[in-house]
Amino acid sequence: MKTIALSWRYLVSRPLAAGLNLLLLSLGLAAITFVLLTRAQIDRAFERDLAGIDAVVGAKGSPMQLILAGVFHLDVPPGNIPLTAVQALARDPRVAQLIPLSLGDSFQGFRIVGTTPDYLRHYGAQLAQGQPWQAPMEVVLGAQVAQATGLQPGRAFAGAHGLGGGGATHAAHPYRVVGVLAPCNCVLDRLVLTATESVWAVHEVAHGKADAHDDHEDAQREITLALIQYRSPLAAVSFPRFVNSMTNLQAAAPALEITRLLRMVGVGADVLRGFGAVLLLTAALSVFIALWNAVRERRADLALLRMLGASPARLAGLLLCEALWLAVLASVLGLLVGHGLTGLLGYLLQAEQSLPLTGWLWLGVEAWVPALALGVAVLAALLPALSAYRVEAGQLLSSRA
Amino acid sequence: MIATHGLEYRYPGGALLAFPDVNVSQGGVLLLRGRSGVGKSTWLSLAAGLRSPSGGELVVAGQSLAALSAVQRDAWRARHIGFLPQQLHLSEALTVAGNLGLAYFAAGLPEDRAAIQRALAALGVAELAARKPRQLSGGQAQRVALARAVLLQPKVILADEPTASLDDDAARDALALLQAAAQQAGATLVIATHDARVRQALPAATVLDLDAQNEPQALSNMRKKL
Numbered sequence: 316m317k318t319i320a321l322s323w324r325y326l327v328s329r330p331l332a333a334g335l336n337l338l339l340l341s342l343g344l345a346a347i348t349f350v351l352l353t354r355a356q357i358d359r360a361f362e363r364d365l366a367g368i369d370a371v372v373g374a375k376g377s378p379m380q381l382i383l384a385g386v387f388h389l390d391v392p393p394g395n396i397p398l399t400a401v402q403a404l405a406r407d408p409r410v411a412q413l414i415p416l417s418l419g420d421s422f423q424g425f426r427i428v429g430t431t432p433d434y435l436r437h438y439g440a441q442l443a444q445g446q447p448w449q450a451p452m453e454v455v456l457g458a459q460v461a462q463a464t465g466l467q468p469g470r471a472f473a474g475a476h477g478l479g480g481g482g483a484t485h486a487a488h489p490y491r492v493v494g495v496l497a498p499c500n501c502v503l504d505r506l507v508l509t510a511t512e513s514v515w516a517v518h519e520v521a522h523g524k525a526d527a528h529d530d531h532e533d534a535q536r537e538i539t540l541a542l543i544q545y546r547s548p549l550a551a552v553s554f555p556r557f558v559n560s561m562t563n564l565q566a567a568a569p570a571l572e573i574t575r576l577l578r579m580v581g582v583g584a585d586v587l588r589g590f591g592a593v594l595l596l597t598a599a600l601s602v603f604i605a606l607w608n609a610v611r612e613r614r615a616d617l618a619l620l621r622m623l624g625a626s627p628a629r630l631a632g633l634l635l636c637e638a639l640w641l642a643v644l645a646s647v648l649g650l651l652v653g654h655g656l657t658g659l660l661g662y663l664l665q666a667e668q669s670l671p672l673t674g675w676l677w678l679g680v681e682a683w684v685p686a687l688a689l690g691v692a693v694l695a696a697l698l699p700a701l702s703a704y705r706v707e708a709g710q711l712l713s714s715r716a
Numbered sequence: 717m718i719a720t721h722g723l724e725y726r727y728p729g730g731a732l733l734a735f736p737d738v739n740v741s742q743g744g745v746l747l748l749r750g751r752s753g754v755g756k757s758t759w760l761s762l763a764a765g766l767r768s769p770s771g772g773e774l775v776v777a778g779q780s781l782a783a784l785s786a787v788q789r790d791a792w793r794a795r796h797i798g799f800l801p802q803q804l805h806l807s808e809a810l811t812v813a814g815n816l817g818l819a820y821f822a823a824g825l826p827e828d829r830a831a832i833q834r835a836l837a838a839l840g841v842a843e844l845a846a847r848k849p850r851q852l853s854g855g856q857a858q859r860v861a862l863a864r865a866v867l868l869q870p871k872v873i874l875a876d877e878p879t880a881s882l883d884d885d886a887a888r889d890a891l892a893l894l895q896a897a898a899q900q901a902g903a904t905l906v907i908a909t910h911d912a913r914v915r916q917a918l919p920a921a922t923v924l925d926l927d928a929q930n931e932p933q934a935l936s937n938m939r940k941k942l
Contacts, residue, residue, distance in 0.1 A: 321821055328809030619805040622764065623822035623864075624794020626787055 318629070322636035325609070332605045333641070339598035340645035340691070341652060344684050346591030348653025351680055353660065354584050356672050361387070361573055364502045367437060370555060370566045372396070372404060373540030378567035379576065385416060385540045386569050388426050388502055389670075391478055392418055395537040396564055404541070404558070409550035412437075414542040417514040420474035420485065425460045427474050427490070427507040429514035429538075437542070438501050444468050445494030451512040454490045458498035459505045459665070468492050474507075474517065488517045500671065511538060595691060602641060603695035606634055610699045610706075617706045631700040638696035639689065646685035653684075717742040718763065718872065718904055722772035725758050732770075733758055738924050740904055742777070742871070745895070745918055748908040750926035756908040759926070760874050763906065764797050765789035777871035777904070794823035798870035798903065800894070802877040804861040806849035812836070812860050813845040819867045835863040838900070839893065854882075858890060866897045872904045873897070879911045891917045 326333050364386055371385040376393030383390035398415075405413040414437060417429035428434070432447055435455070445468035448455055456466060466472060471489040476482035490509065498504055515536060543566075545551060551568065558566035610617065617630050658674025665671070723735040733755040740746045748756050761767045762774060765781050774781050777796045784792055806815045813832050820827040836842045839859040849857060858878070865873055875894055879887035891907075891914060898905035907914060907921075915923070 318821075321818075324814065325809050613807075613809075615803070615805050616807045616809075619801070619807075620818060620822050621766070621790075622793075622799045622801070623819050624790050624792075624797070625822035626790045629822070629824070 318632055318636050319640075322633050323640055325613070325633070326637050326640050329605075329609070332608075336598065336602045336605050336641055337645055337648065339594065339601050340641060340688060341648035343591055343594030343596075343598045344645055344649025344688055345652035345656065346587060346594055347687070348650055348681060348684055349656045350584055350588045350591060351678060351684075352653060352657040352674070352676065353672060355678055355680070356657075356676065357580070357670060358577070360500075360670055361577070363500065365569050365573060367544055368542050368569055369545040369551060370543040370558075370568055371540055372401070372543060372558060372564050372566050375563065375565045378565065379572050381540065381565060381567045382569045382572040383576075384418070385542060386502070388428075388506060392539045393565070395539055396541075397534075398536040398538055399534060400562060400564060401538060401541050404543070404562075404564075407554070409546055409554050410543055411546040412544040415511055415538045416540050416542065417511050417537075418478065418539040419514060420476055420517065421478050421482075422460075422472055422474050422490075422507055423464055424479070425457070425463070425505055425507050426478055427454070427509060427514070429509055429511040431511065434508065434542075435496075435503070438499055438503050440499050440501075440503050441497040442494045443497040445492070448493055448508070448510050448513075451510050451516050452488065452490055453493045454507050454509040454513070455494040455496060456492060457496050457504040457506045457508070459671075460507055461495040466492050468494055485517050504671065595687070598645075599691045599695045602638060602692060603698065606638060606696050606699040607702075609637070610634065610702050614706060617703050621706060627704040627706070630703040630706060634700045634703050635693065635696045638692035642685070642688040642692035646688040649688070650681065650684055717744070717775070717777065718746065718906070719775045720772060723759075723762065723769055723774055724771035725755070725762060725767065726770040735759055735772075735926070736924060738922065740906075740922050742904055743899070743902055744904055745898075745921035746904065746906045747915060747918065747921045747923045748906060748926065749910065749915070749923055751910055754926040756910075756926060757876070759924075760876060760906070760908055763872070764799065764874060765793050791823075794819075795868060796871045798865035798868070798873040798901070800858075800861055800865045800873065800875040800878060802880060804857050806852075806857060806861060806864075808849055810848075811845065812841070812847050812849065812852070815849065815860065816864045816867055819864055823868060825868075831867065832863075835867045836860070839863045839897070855886060855889070859893065862893060862897055866901050866903070869901050870903050872906065873901070875905070875907045877909055877911070878907060879909060879914055884913065887911070887913050888917060 368386055371381050373381045373385060373392060374394035374396050380390050380393055384392040401413070401415060404410060412433060414430060414433045416434070418426060420427040435447065442455070443458065445455070469492065471491045473484045473486045473489045475484050490513070496503060545554065555566040555568060558564050620630055621627070654674040657672055661672030661674065717740060719739045720735060721737050724732060726732045735755065738746065748759055750756055758767065762769055763776055765784065779792060779796070781789065807818065810818070813829070813836070816832045816835060817827045833842060833845065836845055839862060841856055841859045841863065844852060844856060844860065849860070852860065873894070878890050878894055882890060894905065894907070895918070
């Protein structure tokens with residue numbers, strides 16, 4: 316009989332112990348898979364959303380808040396800034412590109428962002444349907460927004476005041492959908508995009524200001540923040556310092572803040588990874604004890620195999636194979652559960668329009684999960700296999716038990 | 717056949733067992749008699765190549781065991797020795813047929829299901845092939861263990877106390893069965909026993925009486941146990 320088939324028979328002959336070991340091993344591996352997947356996707360999402368943004372300029376306040384609000388659209392912005400000040404910065408020779416963003420309203424929890432077409436070009440967004448906005452009050456929907464709200468080009472809706480949803484609606488100033496973006500796996504997926512002028516139109520009229528659009532108005536007009544790309548990396552040294560000390564604005568470097576953030580989030584990931592490691596260690600111990608007991612319980616079986624002419628190596632191989640069965644099964648289960656958990660978390664976060672996470676992603680580093688399982692199993696089987704190697708068949712003869 | 721000359725075995729502890737010379741032709745029957753502790757088990761494990769003698773010569777089935785390496789001895793044992801342990805040692809993890817399959821696994825041979833069925837049928841237990849050992853009666857279990865012992869047509873069958881804890885009728889049946897199985901395989905039969913009934917049932921057998929030879933050893937062992 317083949318070693319593989321025979322070791323399987325022995326494994327299933329003790330279903331309780333085998334099941335427990337499988338559970339422990341799988342949980343450990345699932346925790347590690349989960350950490351790998353979420354960490355990689357968060358890193359990737361941050362990287363994608365951050366690409367090409369050297370600085371964010373906004374009102375004075377927490378730089379982290381500015382980045383989270385301006386780049387990832389997770390936090391509320393610190394406040395508004397005068398349009399004239401932003402226009403002055405745009406003329407600065409160190410600035411290659413400046414994208415203004417105006418926040419304040421939302422639709423069913425999705426933020427309505429007033430900006431310029433540069434914002435779409437920056438993320439390389441493609442239109443799936445319709446066309447970009449040509450005039451104020453025309454909007455383009457991110458892929459996730461279109462899917463969640465079911466809005467199509469040609470339909471109209473009214474924005475709600477505030478970013479959280481549930482505020483008073485600007486019913487008098489409906490937006491008209493003219494286009495839907497293709498999924499870009501970036502922050503645009505969960506935004507409603509329109510011209511900066513739309514936001515002014517809604518709020519100035521709503522708040523009783525004149526409808527006139529002459530240049531004098533620009534002096535009082537505001538935007539929320541601006542994304543800036545430098546002309547040369549050298550600007551990173553002087554530009555933020557200039558903005559922070561010489562103007563009433565604040566400049567924050569996303570790379571810096573995100574490093575800080577990931578360090579904080581990283582503690583959580585480390586805790587989870589440590590938890591996974593403890594689970595794995597427990598599993599290794601449990602597999603070890605199970606195999607050790609198996610050797611003791613089956614001493615007679617093993618000795619009999621020696622009697623029947625099996626070499627010690629064959630016995631050791633039998634035990635090793637039993638551990639490898641566990642490892643293979645646990646790898647499959649662990650990976651499945653890890654992906655399932657990530658998918659579940661992604662589903663929950665999607666409901667909150669937060670970070671995009673999916674369980675349908677396979678990473679190269681996941682190859683380490685089965686490798687880890689095999690390593691743990693071999694390690695746990697080593698001592699029992701060695702003791703099987705030493706089983707003295709002669710004692711079977713003298714045993715009178 | 718089995719032939720020994722000046723066979724000795726020294727335990728790691730230092731105690732020395734010396735065995736009388738014996739010569740049994742192929743197909744013969746050898747009775748290994750003596751109380752427990754006099755070295756019956758040791759003699760069996762020497763004959764099976766599980767232990768190496770510290771002195772003397774041992775030829776089993778035409779093979780001098782001293783000439784074989786440990787790995788070769790394992791392979792040799794698989795092909796030429798059939799073994800019927802006292803406790804039978806049928807694995808509960810496997811069916812009856814699976815237990816017989818272990819002989820093929822141990823020998824590193826492909827499993828021959830037809831041969832397993834034939835061996836079980838020859839002992840009248842073919843219908844038990846799919847059962848687990850715990851579902852067998854004592855007599856059925858012994859037949860299954862015997863089927864396993866003769867499965868690979870060994871040249872020597874070693875039986876350890878095959879009649880212990882059996883009543884007279886059962887003991888007679890067991891011995892008849894053992895003898896028939898050995899004859900069918902053309903194997904030399906070695907029975908280690910302290911049961912006087914075995915001697916009576918097999919008057920033609922060669923007897924190796926260990927009581928006389930290792931009396932002092934047995935006594936010292938007993939004293940140790942006490």
